[in-house]
Amino acid sequence: MLGRMQDWPLTVDKILDHAAINHGTREIISRSVAGPIVRTTYADIRVRARKVSEALLARGVKLGDRIGTLAWNSGDHMETWYGTMGIGSVLHTLNPRLYPEQLVWIINHAEDRMMFFDVTFLPLLEAIADKLPTVETFVMYGDDSMLPESTKLPNLISNEAFLSGMSGAGVTWGGFDENTACGLCYTSGTTGDPKGVLYSHRSNVLHSLISQHVDAMGVGASDVVLPIVPMFHANCWGLVFSLPIAGSTIVMPGAQLDGESVYELLDAEKVTYSAAVPTVWMMLAEYLEQSGKMLPHLKRVTIGGSAVPENIIRLFEGKYDVQVDHGWGMTETSPLGSYCAMSPETKDLPFEEKIKVKLKQGRALFGAELNVVDDAGRQLPRDGKSSGHLMIRGCAIAASYYKDVGGNILDENGWFDTSDVANIDRYGFMQITDRAKDVIKSGGEWISSIELENIAVGHEAVANAAVIGVAHPKWDERPLLIVQLKQDCSVAPEELLALIGQHVAKWQVPDDVVFVNEIPLGATGKINKLALRETFRDYKFPTA
Numbered sequence: 108m109l110g111r112m113q114d115w116p117l118t119v120d121k122i123l124d125h126a127a128i129n130h131g132t133r134e135i136i137s138r139s140v141a142g143p144i145v146r147t148t149y150a151d152i153r154v155r156a157r158k159v160s161e162a163l164l165a166r167g168v169k170l171g172d173r174i175g176t177l178a179w180n181s182g183d184h185m186e187t188w189y190g191t192m193g194i195g196s197v198l199h200t201l202n203p204r205l206y207p208e209q210l211v212w213i214i215n216h217a218e219d220r221m222m223f224f225d226v227t228f229l230p231l232l233e234a235i236a237d238k239l240p241t242v243e244t245f246v247m248y249g250d251d252s253m254l255p256e257s258t259k260l261p262n263l264i265s266n267e268a269f270l271s272g273m274s275g276a277g278v279t280w281g282g283f284d285e286n287t288a289c290g291l292c293y294t295s296g297t298t299g300d301p302k303g304v305l306y307s308h309r310s311n312v313l314h315s316l317i318s319q320h321v322d323a324m325g326v327g328a329s330d331v332v333l334p335i336v337p338m339f340h341a342n343c344w345g346l347v348f349s350l351p352i353a354g355s356t357i358v359m360p361g362a363q364l365d366g367e368s369v370y371e372l373l374d375a376e377k378v379t380y381s382a383a384v385p386t387v388w389m390m391l392a393e394y395l396e397q398s399g400k401m402l403p404h405l406k407r408v409t410i411g412g413s414a415v416p417e418n419i420i421r422l423f424e425g426k427y428d429v430q431v432d433h434g435w436g437m438t439e440t441s442p443l444g445s446y447c448a449m450s451p452e453t454k455d456l457p458f459e460e461k462i463k464v465k466l467k468q469g470r471a472l473f474g475a476e477l478n479v480v481d482d483a484g485r486q487l488p489r490d491g492k493s494s495g496h497l498m499i500r501g502c503a504i505a506a507s508y509y510k511d512v513g514g515n516i517l518d519e520n521g522w523f524d525t526s527d528v529a530n531i532d533r534y535g536f537m538q539i540t541d542r543a544k545d546v547i548k549s550g551g552e553w554i555s556s557i558e559l560e561n562i563a564v565g566h567e568a569v570a571n572a573a574v575i576g577v578a579h580p581k582w583d584e585r586p587l588l589i590v591q592l593k594q595d596c597s598v599a600p601e602e603l604l605a606l607i608g609q610h611v612a613k614w615q616v617p618d619d620v621v622f623v624n625e626i627p628l629g630a631t632g633k634i635n636k637l638a639l640r641e642t643f644r645d646y647k648f649p650t651a
């Protein structure tokens with residue numbers, strides 16, 4: 108017997124319809140790439156997104172066609188986003204921090220028909236345009252006055268010209284199966300070719316509702332939200348969907364993500380909630396320390412993408428009275444898989460104990476199941492100690508990659524191996540100790556690089572730190588601590604090692620410290636350990 112409820116396909120066009128009808132006057136405020144602040148509303152964004160749809164249809168774009176974007180977070184980008192998805196074509200966000208060859212590979216693999224982009228990426232696209240046979244039209248955000256006098260891009264048009272003459276009135280949004288493809292995002296492919304994660308309308312709607320939980324990223328219509336995490340980084344952690352559901356005011360940061368620029372927006376727009384990777388918060392913290400500025404409006408931030416450093420929690424909660432929440436996820440998981448909100452067992456713990464909980468990546472959210480297994484696939488106890496492979500399955504988790512790259516990615520029970528190593532405690536709090544490929548194996552024991560990095564970053568002279576395993580004749584591998592110092596700061600290696608020795612067992616303390624001018628970061632702002640392992644491949648420990 109079937110239930111007798113209405114059929115209401117979960118397609119993302121309904122999200123913007125909802126926001127425009129119920130929160131129509133709420134603002135979307137963007138720092139444009141050209142500089143000035145641009146203010147629009149959910150109602151306006153919907154009108155223009157429908158014009159995008161009409162213009163795409165006029166150029167023969169069909170259900171399932173891929174439309175690329177190479178752009179920062181902005182209201183314009185949001186219009187392309189909904190205008191593309193509304194008619195069932197697939198929005199493919201590209202990460203401009205990738206190498207040009209990687210972009211060429213990904214655009215060709217996706218067979219993008221059109222490319223929307225910010226003026227800052229004009230030289231990048233001109234350099235690779237002749238290798239992009241599938242892209243018929245390039246649309247640059249802005250009006251005709253921003254177009255270059257001459258260009259190597261075939262069929263270049265400004266976004267305003269693209270939309271001119273359109274009303275959007277006759278466009279039909281939705282009306283297709285909720286499992287229709289909606290968005291495409293490639294993982295950065297540190298091993299092998301990049302892999303495309305193809306989200307569906309249904310998975311995006313469900314993920315938005317999941318991430319809007321009060322014990323997750325949940326915000327309300329009175330919140331002013333600054334999504335710093337880029338729209339090309341795993342759907343901006345779902346915020347471009349979940350904020351219109353809530354009706355929150357959105358502040359789009361554009362290209363400037365340095366401490367001072369982020370502070371300016373937090374202050375001028377009275378932002379109450381924000382989300383970004385740790386490096387962004389480290390840059391903001393440095394700016395606040397130097398300038399003596401405070402954060403009177405900001406109430407809460409979500410930090411994820413890599414492990415949140417302890418000193419960031421101490422600083423933001425202790426000095427600036429901003430609640431720091433830790434989340435975990437991956438492109439393949441839409442991305443939010445777990446969130447560290449307090450529970451009845453942890454909420455009243457003394458601050459020092461609470462910090463230990465906040466460093467964990469948190470509990471599974473409904474819609475995603477987490478499991479930790481050993482090498483043989485046996486479930487490990489939830490004791491907060493037993494570390495193994497972190498597995499996940501759920502309603503917004505990838506079942507396979509686009510065009511089947513990598514073949515079957517699920518085990519016989521439908522679990523996806525995250526390639527992260529983690530433990531889960533008895534209250535369900537999961538803690539990542541490493542990525543499987545970054546684990547340091549010393550004399551048969553595993554050493555967590557994340558834990559050591561976290562302690563090192565806690566030293567006042569340290570701007571960033573990475574720990575990698577380097578070959579050792581006796582122990583297979585030993586940890587090497589690589590440190591980037593803050594400007595005009597210094598510290599003796601012995602002092603750093605002594606600090607680490609206060610927190611971990613002696614055999615886990617790195618064997619040596621090296622200082623570098625800059626720790627290399629990958630395309631999503633995470634430490635590029637592959638590059639570091641390459642640099643220090645022939646490094647010899649004094650202990651070796």
Ligand code: ADP
Pocket residue numbers: 294295296341410411412413414415433434435436437438439468525526527539541542631633
């Ligand atoms: P990329 O490989 O391109 O960086 P993702 O952004 O999908 O792709 O990265 C997902 C990975 O990032 C996770 O598998 C995990 O290793 C790491 N990660 C994400 N959030 C956290 C976190 N809070 N703590 C530790 N690691 C994290």
